[in-house]
Amino acid sequence: MDMFWGLLMSAILLGCTYTLVAVGFSLFFGVMDVVVFCCGDIAIFGSFAIMGAYVAMKSAGLFDSLPFVVCVALLLVIGAVFCAALGLVTYRFSIKPFQNSSELMPLLSTIAMGTIIKEILGLLFKPAVNTVSTALGGESALSVVSGRNPQGFPALLMPNGTVTERNITIIVITILILALLFLFLNRTKMGLSMQAISQNKELSLMTGINVSRIIIITFLIGGIMLAISGFLLGSYQKLMSFDDGAMYGAKGFSAAVVGGLRNTWGAVAGGMLLAFVEVFVSGYIPRGTSYASIVAFVVVVIFIVFKPEGIIGEKTAEKV
Amino acid sequence: MTGRNGRGLREKPMTIIFNIVIFGLAFLMLRLPYRYSLALVAIVVVALLRMERKGAVDALFSLYIRNRRVAAFSALICILAIPVLLSTFRYQSHIAVMALIYAMVCLGLNFQMGSTNMVNFAPAAFMGIGAYSMAVMTVKIGVSPWLGMLTAILTSAFAGLLIGLPTLRTKGYYLSLVTMALQLAFVQLIKNMPSIGGPNGISGVKAFSIGGFSLYKAYTFFGVKLTPHFFYLIFCAFALIILVYVAQRIYISRYGLALNNIAQDEIAANCLGVDVPRCKLFAFVIGGVYCGVGGALYASLTSFVGPNDFTFARSLVFICMVILGGMDNPIGVTVGAFLLTVITEKLRNFSDYAQLIYAVLLVVILIVRPSGLIPKRVRDYCAVFGRELLSPSRPDAGPADKD
Numbered sequence: 107m108d109m110f111w112g113l114l115m116s117a118i119l120l121g122c123t124y125t126l127v128a129v130g131f132s133l134f135f136g137v138m139d140v141v142v143f144c145c146g147d148i149a150i151f152g153s154f155a156i157m158g159a160y161v162a163m164k165s166a167g168l169f170d171s172l173p174f175v176v177c178v179a180l181l182l183v184i185g186a187v188f189c190a191a192l193g194l195v196t197y198r199f200s201i202k203p204f205q206n207s208s209e210l211m212p213l214l215s216t217i218a219m220g221t222i223i224k225e226i227l228g229l230l231f232k233p234a235v236n237t238v239s240t241a242l243g244g245e246s247a248l249s250v251v252s253g254r255n256p257q258g259f260p261a262l263l264m265p266n267g268t269v270t271e272r273n274i275t276i277i278v279i280t281i282l283i284l285a286l287l288f289l290f291l292n293r294t295k296m297g298l299s300m301q302a303i304s305q306n307k308e309l310s311l312m313t314g315i316n317v318s319r320i321i322i323i324t325f326l327i328g329g330i331m332l333a334i335s336g337f338l339l340g341s342y343q344k345l346m347s348f349d350d351g352a353m354y355g356a357k358g359f360s361a362a363v364v365g366g367l368r369n370t371w372g373a374v375a376g377g378m379l380l381a382f383v384e385v386f387v388s389g390y391i392p393r394g395t396s397y398a399s400i401v402a403f404v405v406v407v408i409f410i411v412f413k414p415e416g417i418i419g420e421k422t423a424e425k426v
Numbered sequence: 427m428t429g430r431n432g433r434g435l436r437e438k439p440m441t442i443i444f445n446i447v448i449f450g451l452a453f454l455m456l457r458l459p460y461r462y463s464l465a466l467v468a469i470v471v472v473a474l475l476r477m478e479r480k481g482a483v484d485a486l487f488s489l490y491i492r493n494r495r496v497a498a499f500s501a502l503i504c505i506l507a508i509p510v511l512l513s514t515f516r517y518q519s520h521i522a523v524m525a526l527i528y529a530m531v532c533l534g535l536n537f538q539m540g541s542t543n544m545v546n547f548a549p550a551a552f553m554g555i556g557a558y559s560m561a562v563m564t565v566k567i568g569v570s571p572w573l574g575m576l577t578a579i580l581t582s583a584f585a586g587l588l589i590g591l592p593t594l595r596t597k598g599y600y601l602s603l604v605t606m607a608l609q610l611a612f613v614q615l616i617k618n619m620p621s622i623g624g625p626n627g628i629s630g631v632k633a634f635s636i637g638g639f640s641l642y643k644a645y646t647f648f649g650v651k652l653t654p655h656f657f658y659l660i661f662c663a664f665a666l667i668i669l670v671y672v673a674q675r676i677y678i679s680r681y682g683l684a685l686n687n688i689a690q691d692e693i694a695a696n697c698l699g700v701d702v703p704r705c706k707l708f709a710f711v712i713g714g715v716y717c718g719v720g721g722a723l724y725a726s727l728t729s730f731v732g733p734n735d736f737t738f739a740r741s742l743v744f745i746c747m748v749i750l751g752g753m754d755n756p757i758g759v760t761v762g763a764f765l766l767t768v769i770t771e772k773l774r775n776f777s778d779y780a781q782l783i784y785a786v787l788l789v790v791i792l793i794v795r796p797s798g799l800i801p802k803r804v805r806d807y808c809a810v811f812g813r814e815l816l817s818p819s820r821p822d823a824g825p826a827d828k829d
Contacts, residue, residue, distance in 0.1 A: 141599050203793045209598055210545045214745065215792045221742065221785035229778065352738060356610055363603055396618035403607035410600045411592045 113389040119273055119342055121381030122280040126335030127358030128365065128373035129287065130328050135367050136304035137324045140201055140212040144220030145332060146355030148192050152336030153259060153346050154227050155188040156181050160260045178262045185333040192223065193329030194322065220351055227348040228254045256347045259340030276338050283334060284374065290327075291370065300324060304368060353399075360406040366416025375417045380405070441493045442500040444486065449504035452764065453511055456518045460772035467765055474761075474799045483800060491806070505667070509659040519655035521771040523727055526662040527720045529763035532747045533673050533756055534716025537709045539745065540754035540802070541682060543689035544593065544709070545602050548609035549744040552714050554736030556582040556721025558616065561628040561731045571634045571726055578722035579715050586714025590707040597692065609738050616733045627732025631725045634661065642726065662723055666760070669716060673756040676712070678805055685709055686754070739781060743770075746788045752798030761800060 127145050134142040159181050163169060169177050200215035264272045291297035299320050302310040311317055339354070340346050361380050365372025384402045388395040409416070451470060455463050477483050490497040512519045535549040556578035563574035589608055593601050617625050633642035641657040676682050684705045687695040696702050725731045743766070751762020770780060791798070 199793075200789060207796065208543065210543070210602065211792060211796065213599065213602060214545065214749070215789050217742065218785040218788040218792070221739070221781055222789070225779075225782035225785065229782070353610070356606055359603060360607070363600065367599070396614070399614050400611045403611045406607055407592055407604055410604055411595050414596060414600055 109389065113385050115270075115273060117382045117385035118277060118378070119381075120385060121378035122277055123335060123339045123342060123354075124357050124361045124381050125374045125377035126280060126283070126331060126338065127354050128361035128377045129284070129370055130332050130335070131358050131362035132365070132367060132370050132373045133300075133324060133328050133331075135362070136370075137300055137321050138201060138212075139307075140204075140209065141216070141359065141367075142196065142201065142328075143213055143216040143355055143359065144196055144200075144223060144351070145328075145358055146353070147220035147223040147351030148189055148196070148329060149332040149336035149339060149354060150346065150348065150351040151192055151223050151227060152185045152189040152333035153340040154231055154257070154336075154348070155333070156185040156262075156337055156340065157257055157259060157346070158231065159184040160262070174265070181262065182334065182337060185337060186330040189333035189336070190326045190329035193325035193332070197322065197325045220355060224349055224351050231257070231348065254348060256345045259344055259346050261341075261344075262337075263341040272341065276342055279334070279338060283331065287331070287370070296320065296323060357402070360403070364406060364409045364416060366418045369416065369418045372416050372418035379417070437489060437493050438496045441489060441497045444489070445497065445500040445504050449501070449508060453508050455765075455768050456508075456512065456522055457515065460775075463768065463772050467769060471765070471799065475795070478800065484803065487803070488806070502667075505663050506660065509656055509663070512659070513652045513656050514650065516653040516655065519653045519659055520727075521768065523655055523659050523662050524771065525764045525767035526659075526666045527724050527727065528744070528747065528767050529666055529760045530669055530720035530723070531717050532744055532751070532759045532763040533669055534713040534720065535744050535748050536673070536754065536756065536759045537676075537685070537713040537716070539748055540759070541677070541685035541689065542706065542709045544597070544706070545745070546589075546605045546710075546713070547602055547738070547741055547745070548589070548605040548612070549713075549717055550736040550738070550740035551609045551612035552582050552585060552717035553721040553724065553740075554612060554616070554731070554733075555585045555714075556718030557725035557731045557736070558622060558628070558721075559718070560722040560725040561631045562622060564632040565628050565630050566622075571632045571722075574632070575634075575719070575722040578725075579718040582714040582718030582721065583711045584714070586710040586712075587707060590710030593706055593710065594703045606738075609741055613733050613737055616736075623732070625733060627730055627735075629730040631729045631731065633726055633729070634658070658727065665719065665723065669719065670756050670760060673716075677754070677756060678807070681705065681708060683805075742788070743784055746784050746791075749788065749796070749798055750791055752800040752802060754802040755798075755800055758798055758800030758802070762798065765799075 127149055130145040130149075131141065134140070134145070163177060163181070168180075172180075196216065196219050200219040201212050204211040204215060264275050267275075289297075291301060299310065299315045300323075302313070302315060303317055303320055307317065339350075357380060358377070361376035362373045363376070364379055365374065365376030380402050383405050384398040387401045388398040391397070394401075451466065455466050455470075457463075458466065474483070477486075508522065509519070512522060531549050531553050534552065535546060538544045538546040559578040559581040560571070560574040563569050563577045564571055589605060592604050596604060616622060622628060633640050635641060641661050642654050643657075644654045645652050645656070684695065684700045685708075687698065687700055688702055688705055692702060695705075724735075728735075747763045747766045748759050749762070750766055751760065752758025766784075769783075773780065773783070
């Protein structure tokens, strides 16, 4: 029974990371009607930005002079700024030019954008401090010179706590973010405008909503959210690789589709479902670890074929 | 419509000269050191864009169609001349073979992405299925490579059918997600199957041979030592010619029209009596066949298959090739595959940046010229079938994209 609880815990944790990426997908899809495929890469970029900033701050001695919490908050702000800027860049170069073309063009261009982000990370990221060995707690000098090697994520979340405490913190933060998002979407004027755009773009234009401004704000908020998810991802995984983004993108997209692309809460359900399938397959089926992703994808395909509108999501009839 | 009659005598030498220029440029791109070669690629791209704007590409196509016998014959000689000229340059021949194989895969992808507007993110997986079938048949079972190639075609066509089935109920993003899932799962699967080598792949794939005459072997003729690629290059060139011909025939056939119709409006296609499921499945199966042929030839060329050759990144490269060349135009796709292969291979010294270059290129093409270098054209049935127009009105042409 211990094994079950352990698996349940890691399933929820994995689900949290998928969920945040998937919520990003459904946020962007809601206002833009396009799949922004580089969400995963933006999240990874966020965690790398935090790592880089950590290294810079550590070498500048800020961690000694300022309280730890302030430093972590500062790192989060830096990551959020980077990701928000990246969200804007993505919007400007890979979504805005394709507003009037076929729906698959933005998909292709955002995939290309994701590759650009990934490659820039791989080429340019050169941490000054050897963070892998410190993250793993060992003293051995594992030299990391290029971003193409896995990078150790610094222990920023509950550095003195146990693993369980850290995990619970990750879950709590995820729930907190989702709650904030819920409040934002349903209680503020801006969030309501986002929902209005998601439901009917022309009508919201007519009612005087500044659609282009709301879109930009969505990308800012999405970027910030993805930065936080990158942070949580790093804290959970401890080791980050520059090319994790494509896999997280695919998983997040799958989760959003399984849940219902337009529905933010569907993304939560889809992310959890995928994570549970993956974790329990690798836990209970012999040699299942290597097949976990494959089984998850099979589940996605089954969903797409038999319930394309997702778990939560109304069926839409095709307009002619 | 210049010079329809009475210029036949001058048109024939013109056709031959154009062929020599085109294939000469291709040869120079392969042969020159990378700086000049890339400069040439840039010049050709700019020239193509200018010619396209001035209508010169159209004029060239109609010239070729009018003098098709001369054009085909001289093109054949030029194509045969390239391996002869490259016969002592091993690496350049290798690039040429790779370009031909990539062109095959891109033609396969074009059926889905270009004609039917279903973006398939798994061409590399289809190619991998073909290559692995070839490897398993020749190495693990030990049959002739020809049988291996047949198996490769059958398995990748079957994979196309399997992937095609869910697509009957889905479209757009959902369809893309299905193919993406296939691509990611394929790599995971072969990495985790020890029986087919796992992450180490399979080495020692046999080369093709015709009656004991191996196509991939260094022969010496009249004291000149040929590269091992010499006969393989000719073999692949013939295979590609057949595949381009078939693709072109399908393009002008009713199936090609039906696929375009589905791309434009599926409901309208349904109303017009197009058998939509059948056409979609057809696009996937024929695409699978093309990728399977490419994969089998690839496995035989490198004599090694491994999971890292058929990743998602490779699929993106194929997509980039198709978009660069021009969607839904077999000639354009071939040109795109050739140009991009040459660019990649000539930039070997900077292979760290290859992915970045592809991605930037893809974004730039999508923004600047989404229709590609040689976009698809209105089907000119009168020219193709050699019938004179009775009236100046346009023939029953396929739906043309005007964007």
